[in-house]
Amino acid sequence: MRPGGKENFNISILWNAGAGPADAAVRPLCIGKEDDVNIVACVKQVPDTEAMIKVKPDGSGIDEAGIKWVMNPYDEFGVEEALKLKEKQGGDVTIVSLGPARAMETIRTALAMGADKGIHINDPALEGADAYVTASALAAAIKAIPHDIIFCGQRAIDDDSGQVGSVLAEMLGLPSVTIVTKADIEGGAIKVIKPIEGAQLLIESSLPCVVTAQKGLNEPRYASLPGIMKAKKKPVDVKDAAALGVSAEVKAKVAKFVPPPARPPGKIVCGDDPAAKAAELGRLLREEAKVI
Numbered sequence: 044m045r046p047g048g049k050e051n052f053n054i055s056i057l058w059n060a061g062a063g064p065a066d067a068a069v070r071p072l073c074i075g076k077e078d079d080v081n082i083v084a085c086v087k088q089v090p091d092t093e094a095m096i097k098v099k100p101d102g103s104g105i106d107e108a109g110i111k112w113v114m115n116p117y118d119e120f121g122v123e124e125a126l127k128l129k130e131k132q133g134g135d136v137t138i139v140s141l142g143p144a145r146a147m148e149t150i151r152t153a154l155a156m157g158a159d160k161g162i163h164i165n166d167p168a169l170e171g172a173d174a175y176v177t178a179s180a181l182a183a184a185i186k187a188i189p190h191d192i193i194f195c196g197q198r199a200i201d202d203d204s205g206q207v208g209s210v211l212a213e214m215l216g217l218p219s220v221t222i223v224t225k226a227d228i229e230g231g232a233i234k235v236i237k238p239i240e241g242a243q244l245l246i247e248s249s250l251p252c253v254v255t256a257q258k259g260l261n262e263p264r265y266a267s268l269p270g271i272m273k274a275k276k277k278p279v280d281v282k283d284a285a286a287l288g289v290s291a292e293v294k295a296k297v298a299k300f301v302p303p304p305a306r307p308p309g310k311i312v313c314g315d316d317p318a319a320k321a322a323e324l325g326r327l328l329r330e331e332a333k334v335i
């Protein structure tokens with residue numbers, strides 16, 4: 044240990060399927076070097092981080108006029124990891140997303156990066172879905188397709204709930220490993236690194252499982268021009284709540300959106316005497332800003 048400091052250390056955890064209510068239907072997966080892998084990546088369309096967000100006057104939501112929509116950055120890490128696994132192991136990548144018609148653009152972006160096909164859950168009844176309803180819809184879509192491993196972002200930058208991946212795993216009866224910065228698959232297991240305060244967790248889980256991606260897992264690629272052209276012809280299956288057999292009844296509802304308080308204008312300390320300016324700055328920091 045460094046003098047006066049903290050030294051990172053590793054903690055190993057072995058996590059196998061077998062604790063959830065649906066575990067009777069989950070069979071451990073063994074992936075050989077020649078076996079193709081059925082990979083799923085869940086994505087969400089969110090406002091661009093550079094967008095100016097305005098709350099509606101009645102507090103019922105945000106004003107979407109003029110907003111640029113993009114793939115959730117944490118989901119990009121999940122898509123990239125799915126593509127890397129496909130390139131290493133073989134198989135295909137299916138993109139699954141819940142959202143309005145504009146979410147198709149985000150699905151096509153993932154297809155342009157290299158994914159093979161998509162499922163778009165588009166139903167006005169699901170607008171405003173909470174984490175539970177979102178996970179229910181995703182789980183219903185994923186149950187209908189082969190899935191050896193499922194990647195999600197560890198959270199979405201709009202609602203910031205960080206719940207969908209774990210709820211999805213519970214509904215599928217699968218183990219989950221969250222906030223992952225490194226992942227390696229060997230045979231029927233995945234070994235991941237999850238950072239925590241002052242340490243790293245080395246977690247091994249059986250497959251299939253759900254993995255939620257954190258920044259640092261990889262560096263997402265850009266879609267190439269040929270990839271963009273190919274993405275236009277890749278299949279995307281559109282489903283609604285009725286087709287999936289899910290309810291739109293939410294468990295949690297946002298009561299009201301409130302914008303942050305306006306930031307007061309800055310102050311400039313003027314004068315020719317450096318000592319006087321420093322004294323005045325100290326006074327302002329102490330009496331008005333109250334930071335010292």
